[in-house]
Each structure stands twice: as C-alpha cells, then as structure tokens.
Amino acid sequence: MIEKRVKESIQTALKKLGIHSIEPKVEYPADLSHGDFSSNVAMVASQEAKVNPKELAEKIVAELGAIEGIEKIEAVSPGFINFYLSRRYFVDVVKSIDDEWGEGQSLKGKKILVEYAQPNLFKPFHVGHLLNTAIGESLSRIAQFAGASVVNISYPSDISLGVAKAVWSILKNKKENELSINTMGEAYADGTKQYEDSKETKEEIDDINVALNSQKEGDVWNVYQKGRELNLNYFKTIAKRLGSEFAGMFFESESGVIGKQIVLDNTPGVFEKSEGAVIFKGEEYGLHTRVFITSKDLPVYESKDIGLLKLKFEKYNPDISIVVTDIEQKQYFEVIKKAATLINKTWGENSLYWQHGRLRFEGGKVSSRYGNVPLAEDLIDQVKSIVSKKQSRGDENVSEHVAIAALKYAFLRSSSGKNVIFDFEKSISVEGDSGPYLQYSYARAKSVLEKAGDVKKAPELTQELAPELIPEFERLLPRFPSVVERAAQEYEPHYVTTYLTELAGAFNSWYGQERIIDAEYEAYKLALTRAFALTMKNGLWLLGIEAPERM
RNA sequence: GGCCCCUUAGUUUAAUGGAUAAAACAGGAGACUUCUAAGCUUCUGAUGCGGGUUCGAUUCCUGCAGGGGCCA
Numbered sequence: 001m002i003e004k005r006v007k008e009s010i011q012t013a014l015k016k017l018g019i020h021s022i023e024p025k026v027e028y029p030a031d032l033s034h035g036d037f038s039s040n041v042a043m044v045a046s047q048e049a050k051v052n053p054k055e056l057a058e059k060i061v062a063e064l065g066a067i068e069g070i071e072k073i074e075a076v077s078p079g080f081i082n083f084y085l086s087r088r089y090f091v092d093v094v095k096s097i098d099d100e101w102g103e104g105q106s107l108k109g110k111k112i113l114v115e116y117a118q119p120n121l122f123k124p125f126h127v128g129h130l131l132n133t134a135i136g137e138s139l140s141r142i143a144q145f146a147g148a149s150v151v152n153i154s155y156p157s158d159i160s161l162g163v164a165k166a167v168w169s170i171l172k173n174k175k176e177n178e179l180s181i182n183t184m185g186e187a188y189a190d191g192t193k194q195y196e197d198s199k200e201t202k203e204e205i206d207d208i209n210v211a212l213n214s215q216k217e218g219d220v221w222n223v224y225q226k227g228r229e230l231n232l233n234y235f236k237t238i239a240k241r242l243g244s245e246f247a248g249m250f251f252e253s254e255s256g257v258i259g260k261q262i263v264l265d266n267t268p269g270v271f272e273k274s275e276g277a278v279i280f281k282g283e284e285y286g287l288h289t290r291v292f293i294t295s296k297d298l299p300v301y302e303s304k305d306i307g308l309l310k311l312k313f314e315k316y317n318p319d320i321s322i323v324v325t326d327i328e329q330k331q332y333f334e335v336i337k338k339a340a341t342l343i344n345k346t347w348g349e350n351s352l353y354w355q356h357g358r359l360r361f362e363g364g365k366v367s368s369r370y371g372n373v374p375l376a377e378d379l380i381d382q383v384k385s386i387v388s389k390k391q392s393r394g395d396e397n398v399s400e401h402v403a404i405a406a407l408k409y410a411f412l413r414s415s416s417g418k419n420v421i422f423d424f425e426k427s428i429s430v431e432g433d434s435g436p437y438l439q440y441s442y443a444r445a446k447s448v449l450e451k452a453g454d455v456k457k458a459p460e461l462t463q464e465l466a467p468e469l470i471p472e473f474e475r476l477l478p479r480f481p482s483v484v485e486r487a488a489q490e491y492e493p494h495y496v497t498t499y500l501t502e503l504a505g506a507f508n509s510w511y512g513q514e515r516i517i518d519a520e521y522e523a524y525k526l527a528l529t530r531a532f533a534l535t536m537k538n539g540l541w542l543l544g545i546e547a548p549e550r551m
Numbered sequence: 552g553g554c555c556c557c558u559u560a561g562u563u564u565a566a567u568g569g570a571u572a573a574a575a576c577a578g579g580a581g582a583c584u585u586c587u588a589a590g591c592u593u594c595u596g597a598u599g600c601g602g603g604u605u606c607g608a609u610u611c612c613u614g615c616a617g618g619g620g621c622c623a
Contacts, residue, residue, distance in 0.1 A: 027567060040569060043606065053606075078607080080570065288554080288622050331555060331621045357557090358620075390589060402589085414564055418557065419619070426563060431589055432575040433564080440589050448586050486567085498565060501574075512583090512591035519586095529586095551589075 002069050003482075006037055006083055013063035017056075019045050026083075028482075032475055035074075035082030042079040053079025085478070090470060093478045097531040102484045102538045108147035113316055114140040116324040117239055117246070120157040121231040122166035124185050125238055128326070128359055130376040131420065134411040135356050136324040137244045137544040138493040145542060146488035151316055153248040155308060156235065158228055159256065164209035165191030167224050168201070176223045181234050184227055213256065213298055238376060242404060243544045250311050252304050259307025260299040262343060263292045270342045282335045290335050305336045309347040320352055322491070327355040327417055354491055356411075357419040383407060383428055390430065391551065401546040405435030412543050413497045433501050435545055438536065441504040443551045444511065445533040452517050452526050469521070471514075473506035474528055480535050484542065493543060500539040507532050 003026050010024040024041040042057035049056050057075035064073055071086035116136020119125055136152075144150045157163075169187035170176055194201045211220050239245065263271055263278055271278050276295035280302070282288045292302040299307075312321055325333065333353035341348025361373075383403035391399055410427045411420060421427065430436040479499070487495040516525045540547045 025567085027569090029570080030566065030573070031570075034570065038570090043569075046606075076570080078570070282622095286554080290622085327556070328620055334555090355556095360619085387589090410563095418564095421563065423563080426576070429563090429576070434575085434589080436589055437575090440587080444587055444590080451586055494565085498574090501565090505574080508590060509592085511586085512588095515586075517586050551587080 002085070002089070003037060005067055006039070006070065009064050009067050010039055010041055010060065010081075013060045014041065014045065016063050017049065017059060019049055021048065028479060029082065032472055034076075034080070035072075036085040036475060036478075037083040039081045039083075040079070042075070042081060046079065053077075057081050085475075087470065090474055090478070094474065094527050094531045097477070097534050099534065099538075101534055102480045102542075103145050103147070104481055104485050104488070105147045106485050106488055107143055110143075110148045110319045111316065112140075112143050112148045112150045113153055113312060113318040113321040114143070114150060114324070115153050115155055115312075115322065116140075117154045117235075117244060118157070118325070119154070119231075119235045120160065120162055121228055121235070122163045122184055123188050124373075125235065125376045126373045127376055127379055127422065128373065130242070130379065130407060131356060131359060131411045132324055132326070133239065133242050133244055134408040134544060135416075135493065137242070138408075138412055138496075138542060139322065139324065139354070139491055141542050141544060142484065142488050142491075142493060142496065145484055145538075148488075151247050151318070152245065153250065153312070154235075154239075154246040155250050155252070155255075156232065158232075158251045159212050159253045161205070161209050162188065162192070163224070164205050164212055165195055167191075167212070167220060167227065168205045168208050169194070170223055170227065171219065176219075176226070179223075179226055179230055181230065184231065210296070210298070215253070241380075241400075242376075243546070248315070250308055255304045255307035255311060256299040257307070258310055259303035259305065260293060262306050262310060263299070263303045266343055270339060280335065280339045282338065285338050287335045287338055288331060290332075292339075301332075302336065302339075305333075306340060306343065309340050309344070309351070313344075313347055313350075319350060321350055322352045322354055324354050324356065327357055327419075329353075330355050352491070354416070356416055357414075359422045360419050362421055362423045379424075380404060380407065382424075383430075387430060387436070393550065395548075395550075398548045398551050401548055402430070402436050402439060402551060405439055405540075405545045406430050407435070408543060408545055409433075409435030409438070409497065412493045413501075415494050416492060435543075436551075438500050438504050438540060439545070439548060440551060441508050441511075442533055442536040442540065442547045443549060445507070445529045445536070446549050448516050448529055449526065449533065452522075471506070471510045471528070473503055473510055473532060476503050476506055477531055477535060480539070487542075496539055496542050500536065500543075503532070503535065503539075 007024055007026050014022060014024065022041060022045045024039055026037050026039050029035055029038045042060055043053040046053040046056050051059070054075065054077050057079045061073050061075045061081060069086055069089040070083050072084040074082050076082060114136055117129060117133045119129060140150050140152050166184055166188040169191040170179070170184070175183050175187065191205065195205050208220055211218070212224060215221065267273060267278050271280050271292060277291050278293040279289055279291050282290060290302055291300060293299055312318065323333070337348050337351055337353060340351065380403055383406050384399050387402045387406070388399045406428050413433070414420065483495055483499040487493060514525065516522065516529060519525065537547045
C-alpha cells in the first residue's frame with residue numbers, strides 16, 4: 001500500500017539525517033488542500049534534531065526523493081510534510097474498483113460471533129431493539145468485510161418475569177385460543193399493569209414464573225409453548241425485514257439451567273453463599289457484588305449469561321464473541337466478564353461486551369400501541385408514509401428500504417456509547433445528512449450510467465486526462481478500504497457513515513456542476529461515476545442499508 | 552453514599568494529540584430549468600468553567616458545575 005511506501009521513505013530520510021528513535025506517522029489531512037497524506041514527523045523530531053520544525057521538514061523533503069504514486073511533496077509551516085498523489089495513481093484506483101472494493105484482511109482467520117437484536121419474547125419489539133439490531137448487523141458486516149468468518153446469533157429472552165406476566169393475562173382472560181402478536185402484546189401490557197396494582201396478582205404471576213422455570217407440563221406450559229413459537233416467528237420476520245438473519249439462537253430457558261449448574265459447581269470458589277442466595281463478590285475486584293442464584297433457587301440473568309458462554313464456546317469456539325447491548329448494562333457485564341474469566345479464562349478473555357448509547361425520547365410523540373415506547377414496526381410504517389409521499393414512482397419496495405435507511409442512519413451516525421437522542425421529527429431525516437441522501441446519490445449515479453449504456457468496466461484512460469481535474473470525491477475514493485479497516489478495528493460503524501456522507505456530498509457537488517454525458521472527458525467521468533456507485537453500494541451494505549437502483 | 556459515562560453553532564452530530572473545529576437541520580440570499588431538485592451554490596453561527604502536561608489540547612490528567620446510568 002502506498003501509505004506504507006510513504007512511511008518507509010520517511011524512515012529512510014530520517015536515518016540519513018541521523019534521527020533513529022522516531023516512528024513516523026502518516027495520516028489523512030482533514031482538509032484536502034493539505035494533500036492526500038501528511039506527516040507530522042518534523043514537529044515530533046524537531047527537539048531531538050535541534051532544528052526548528054519547518055526547517056527539518058524541508059530537510060526531510062530534500063532527502064525523500066521520488067515515491068511511486070506521489071506527484072508532489074511539500075514542507076509547510078508549522079512543519080507538516082504534505083504528499084499529493086499523482087493523477088496516474090487515481091486512475092489506477094478508479095480502474096481497480098470492483099464488487100469487492102473495500103474488503104480487507106485485518107480480521108482474516110478470525111472467527112467472530114456477533115450476538116444482537118435480543119428480543120424479549122411475549123414483549124413488543126420496540127425502537128430500542130431496532131437500534132440494537134441496526135448496530136449489530138453493521139458490526140457483523142464490517143467484520144465480514146475485514147476478512148473474519150462471522151456468525152450472527154441471537155439470544156431471545158424466552159423465560160422471564162415479563163413472559164410470566166403475559167402468560168398470566170392470557171390464561172386469566174381465556175385468550176389461549178386466539179393467540180396472535182397483538183393479543184400477546186396486549187396481554188403483556190395488561191399483565192405488567194396488574195402486577196403493580198394487585199398483590200394477589202403479583203403472587204399468581206410469581207408462581208407462574210416459578211412454574212415456567214421448572215418447565216412443568218400443564219396449562220401454563222402449553223400456552224407458553226404456543227406463544228413462544230408465534231413470537232419467535234414474528235421475531236424472525238421482523239429481523240428479516242431489517243436485513244438480519246441469525247445462523248444460531250440460544251435461549252434463556254437453556255442457558256438458565258446450564259448456568260445454574262456451572263455456578264453451583266464453582267461454589268465455593270468463584271461464588272459464595274450468602275443469606276440463601278449464591279453471589280459473586282465483585283467488590284473484591286472493584287466491581288459490583290451480584291446475586292447469581294436467588295434465595296428461591298432461581299437462576300437470574302447473571303447465571304444465564306454464564307450458561308450462554310458455555311453454549312457459545314462449545315458450539316462455535318470463537319476468537320471473539322461480541323455481545324451488543326445497551327450502555328446501562330456496562331457495569332453489569334464487567335461483573336459477568338470477571339466471573340467468567342475466573343471460571344474459564346477463554347470465556348472472559350475472548351468476550352467483548354460492546355455497548356451502544358441509550359435512547360432518550362424527546363420532542364413529538366410517536367404513536368405507540370403499548371406503553372410509551374414506540375414499536376419498531378409502527379415506526380418504520382410511519383417513516384414509510386412520509387417517504388411514500390416524496391416518491392413519484394410509488395414503488396412500495398423502495399419506500400420500505402428508504403424508510404429503514406432513514407432509521408438505521410440515525411442510529412449509525414454517531415460514535416458508540418453516547419446516548420442517542422430520539423426525536424422523531426429531528427432524528428429521522430430524509431434530507432441532508434441522512435440514509436436517503438446516500439441512497440439518492442447512488443440512484444443518481446446509476447441513472448447516469450444506465451443512460452450511458454451501463455459502463456461495466458472502466459474504459460482505458462490515458463493522456464486525455466487533465467491532471468488538474470481531480471474532483472474532491474475522486475480524491476476521497478482511495479480512502480474507503482482504510483475507513484473500513486478502522487471501523488473493523490475499533491468496532492465503530494459510524495466511521496463508515498461519516499465517510500459515505502462526505503463522499504456523497506462531494507459527488508453531489510460535482511454532479512451539480514459538471515455535465516457527464518456528452519461532455520469533455522466523458523469516458524473518464526463515467527468511470528468515476530461507476531467507481532462512486534460501487535463504493536456507495538458496498539458502503540451502504542456495511543451499514544445494512546439497501547441501495548435501490550432508482551428512487 | 553460508592554462507581555461508570557456524557558457536556559462542541561439555536562438543534563442533532565463529526566473531528567487519529569496537529570494546520571482555518573467539519574456537516575446537516577432551522578434561518579437569510581441565490582442559480583440552472585439539459586444526465587434524478589430526497590439535489591446544487593452562498594451567508595450567519597460553537598469546544599460548560601478553572602488549573603496542569605505538551606512545540607501544539609475538543610482530544611490526555613485534575614478540580615468544579617450540569618446531565619445520564621449502575622449498585623446498595
């Protein structure tokens with residue numbers, strides 16, 4: 001790669017100047033007028049060399065000599081060295097861009113498990129799940145693009161107090177023969193309310209919870225099984241609608257049993273008994289002390305997560321097991337990770353608990369059927385109706401993909417860990433920096449290419465190119481693979497989002513000012529347009545966003 | 552109370568210890584009416600407060616203020 005060549009050349013130059021201790025860094029200047037690469041070595045080395053930075057930069061430049069692919073090197077104050085790629089280099093990149101453009105090797109040979117979406121069966125799939133799914137899917141795709149072998153898994157919560165609440169309400173209202181996603185959603189809302197309101201009901205629901213955990217045959221179990229099946233299918237449907245599929249699923253009902261046994265096997269040792277419960281003394285490691293098995297002998301989330309680790313590592317033996325969760329669980333998972341490490345070193349060390357920000361609701365209300373959290377599907381439909389109005393073609397499929405793009409973009413644009421302000425009016429944009437903006441620029445490029453007879457391959461480009469005509473978006477194109485690599489290394493999809501937005505902006509700006517078909521340099525401009533379209537298509541794929549050919 | 556996270560234009564977000572802090576929305580002005588106007592051009596506008604480290608701090612350390620979270 002060219003960055004490596006630049007780095008090595010600097011290193012050689014430094015040695016000639018008698019500077020040995022400094023590892024030069026090459027970076028992308030934020031401002032393209034500062035070149036395609038730049039280095040700050042002169043400023044870093046100036047003290048050791050006892051020369052002022054600007055002078056040192058000039059000396060280094062003088063020692064550098066020619067670097068293949070670099071046309072111009074200049075030293076500027078306060079001491080940066082800027083490198084400009086040659087016209088020829090860009091031509092070669094544009095010609096080389098194909099369907100695999102952006103794929104890398106940085107995670108080659110690694111087996112990565114990505115666990116996300118985490119539905120709660122019997123509870124509605126809401127906007128929080130949507131956020132989690134968008135991020136998990138993108139992390140998974142980015143890892144795949146970086147060369148890893150990735151398995152997506154989901155871990156539905158199929159046994160919990162929430163499930164017991166819904167089952168109780170179904171039985172109470174004799175709805176067992178008319179089960180549907182809607183009746184179960186209502187049952188969950190009803191059960192939750194009654195649980196708070198009536199002490200008797202609370203006891204009845206707690207009993208159901210115990211019965212479910214012991215997996216006893218009977219009415220409770222039968223209703224539960226039927227509802228579980230329905231919910232699971234519903235989950236698969238909505239995941240597919242969002243572009244996600246899961247190769248494997250583990251359930252709390254299985255992890256609970258296994259986890260409980262592991263915890264008991266490690267008591268005393270890792271865990272200890274306290275007032276009838278089994279706890280992990282996190283305090284001893286600067287973490288929270290947490291209960292793993294209650295005094296009623298029920299395994300709680302903690303033991304379930306331990307059981308899940310055994311299931312995961314026995315079945316897949318991953319190099320990295322990523323779990324995508326909400327940041328409010330950060331300290332919880334620190335405890336799990338510590339306890340897991342003590343039980344089985346690999347479980348802890350190969351696990352990455354990755355947190356995204358919390359959703360904070362502000363501004364206008366989004367209609368919601370249950371409680372105050374909008375359901376994922378209601379939200380999609382609401383955006384879809386806005387999108388449909390803007391669309392002249394009336395293509396249902398396109399409206400669907402544009403609506404989902406708008407939502408996913410809102411969740412993938414900012415860096416991880418920070419809270420995501422969810423204001424329907426402001427966050428879900430279809431104009432400006434938005435998912436549809438990216439899709440629109442892609443559709444535009446495709447439209448031009450189609451009109452020109454779809455340029456499958458970049459034409460032979462030679463002397464006809466004007467070296468001074470390197471549009472900004474063309475200069476951004478070669479950066480795509482390193483953007484993907486960085487996103488993969490830091491598990492940060494937003495780098496891709498930011499890059500694509502910048503690229504699309506630069507392309508649109510060029511498009512608005514230049515004529516492509518029937519203009520000077522037509523072949524070159526078409527090749528550029530094609531390169532842009534391929535980059536955008538792959539980039540959108542990484543975000544889990546469809547790229548409609550027309551909109 | 553203990554611990555964790557956050558604070559950048561009016562708003563929502565970017566920025567690998569570097570160059571003039573980058574966009575979008577909102578607001579002002581404008582162009583073409585020829586390849587998709589969900590677009591383009593242009594103007595206005597920001598690093599919570601105080602110390603420190605550094606040639607250089609939005610970024611690292613520290614104190615304070617404000618907001619959020621986890622545990623009891």
